[in-house]
Amino acid sequence: MEKLNVFASRLLPTEDFVCSGHRACQGCAEVLAMRMVHKELGRNTIAASATGCMEIITSPYPESAWRIPWIHVAFENPASVISGVEAGYKALMRKGRYPKRRINFVGYGGDGATADIGLQFVSGAMERGHDMIYVCYDNEAYMNTGIQRSSATPFGASTTTSPAGKVSIGQQTWKKNVPEIMAAHNIPYVATASPSYPFDLHRKVRKAADVEGPAYLHIYSACPTGWRMRPELAVQIGRLAVETGVFPLYEVEDGKYTITEPVSEFRALRDYLKPQGRFRHLTDDVIDDIEARLRAEYRLLEAKVRMTHEEEV
């Protein structure tokens, strides 16, 4: 689908709500993803941000990159804040004190704000059923504070608090599967996405905005600085992540799983790991282990697709 027509990119919305002059690093795919999300959501959107890269790079007083109303309160709570904004407008519209309008309410945070310190807040907001979108921009570590490991850091990655050393291979735990946790909330829409697949991403953002109730988007966000990678590879690495099975693109609509960018033949995991300094220390046997586990996880995902669609028959 992504490769159907090279000129299709000209069909994507172009109005930018996160303007040039933001202070993201060279080749930041997180801000790229965020700009895509807001291009799709458009003007009638209110955003609540976690503390983190996407907050500091867009809002050093007195200059803001935002062209939509935006609020930052703290690190862990954008889901709560935006749920409050949503409830506030819901009450005001119902009471006739604000004109009835369709507004997209979006809370977002990085993987630390989502998988670690803010997990409870995201869970609470999703469970309460607010008509909102929560977006996790996952760059797989605490990049803003200097590349410390989070529970979303992949196995084997070297970070400043999970450094590869003489007796350690780096991160020793497997990446926490937050999209699955959110799917377990039985919310109407959960999806993974990547800015390397812009059509898929735009389509999922549109779905997330259109469903009634909470939607969760988990977006792969390459971080050249934190991954010790050449900045020009930030988009390419996202494709490799999908093609090697590291980051499958799928969606869960009312409990039904669909792989939106199916991979029939996986590329070797080494192709994905090689350009990234954070994985440079991994030995062949470790890479083989990781690859085996990724395949098993993909098979599980495929099984979920089959199981959830069998019900229809």
Next chain:
Amino acid sequence: MPKQSPSPNWQDMALGTAITEPGSAKYQRTGDWRSSGPVWDLDKCIKCGVCAVFCPEGCITMRADGYPEADMEYCKGCAICVCECWAACIAMVEEKE
């Protein structure tokens, strides 16, 4: 030339330290970060617009004639456009002081 907003006295700060001018980050000339920048060979360009889609700065726009144009005030020189260009028509060129 983009202007820099002054550092205000406390009495002149917006209520709640809010920023009231949307998109005022445009005053930040992040192009200063760049040591080399993209140069298009428009003869080879197929006007597909992929460079604009993947530019993290959002500084590439498609002109009325269909060709891309980069606002070098903001280009940080990441070279994603070079890497992603289908027609391989963009080259990174080092910029001297």
Next chain:
Amino acid sequence: MAERKGMEVSIAIAEAASVCDVDCIAAYPITPQTHVVEHLSEIVADGDLDAEFIPVESEHAAMSCCCGCAAAGARTFTATASQGLALMHEILFIAANLRLPMVMVVANRSLSGPISIWNDHSDVMTERDVGWVQVFAENGQEAVDLVIMGHRMSEDKRILLPLMVNFDGFILSHMVEPIEMPTREEVKKFLPDFEPQQRLDIDNPITMGPVGMPVVYTEAKMAAEWAVRDAYEPMVEIMGEFEKEFGRKYKPVETYRTDDAEILLIMMGGISETAMTWVDKVRDEGVKVGLVRFRMWRPLPVDDFKKAIAGAKVLGVLDRHFSPGGPGGPMAQEIKYMLYGQDHAPKIVETVVGLGGRDVNFTDFDQIFDRCKTVLGGAPVPPFELIQVRGGHYGKA
């Protein structure tokens, strides 16, 4: 004018939020605040109040949610206590800096550990620096009136700050008291619909909560300082308007039988109800003693306080919290700040009482009064003392 009805104070506070026609309530249950939010959720469930009741998963989320509600331009209410307030700590500063109007009722309760659900002021006194307007209620009627006035104050264009109404857990929250509850129509005249000065508005996008680099952080803090300081005048004005509308008079600092008193007991909250009865008793015995009570705590009503204690020789300060290894109780410290270096300043006898639900009764007031009397008689001012403690504060039995 409405009639007085006996009702539990927590229930009355919920009714007060309801007659204020609040738009959003985000709250998490914690003893002894629970009856407030239980009753509010009942009112909403019965359709008697058109509001969003957001049953959040923690107090931190409650305060975060309230920030969102207020930033949307909704009239916002919440209630908490103790650990809940402590969990909100981080967000309290931010709500104030963002200048988000809201009213939070705090059923004052001690902080762990050991865990205690009972009353003292350790929860609120550790939140003095958050930049909120803070007031203390003595009785149920006052708590109700402060909730109503609180919304008006919080939303006043000259204030635009979150406001905390403190009332003592259990000893006030669970009491049944005679309450005069105004109707929603009466309140509406005093408290019109909230028209936010600024909000998250898709037609006029602003960026709220940006990064404060060193070049602006100091200025932001100065703005916060004057925001709270400048709340004083409009608060007094609103108290005056409330009196005109509802007939009950409130001022920043309350006094009881202070004329000609040589010794004044200083306190805040519900124990002054007992203290007034005690003052009556010892006044009958011919002793010149009176009582001064802070209603307004932030902004600190320095001039009102100085006026209230003018002429007194000894102040017996009753704190309900103290800083271990530090300078004693917070109220006494702030009173010292107000009086230090002043000619003929009264001597200050600091006592900490009523921690974690320990009753404060006439015997305690007698003991505090005795401490003051020795100082009045010329004895040196003793160090702060936690009375009521078995074993004695300084090892004296």
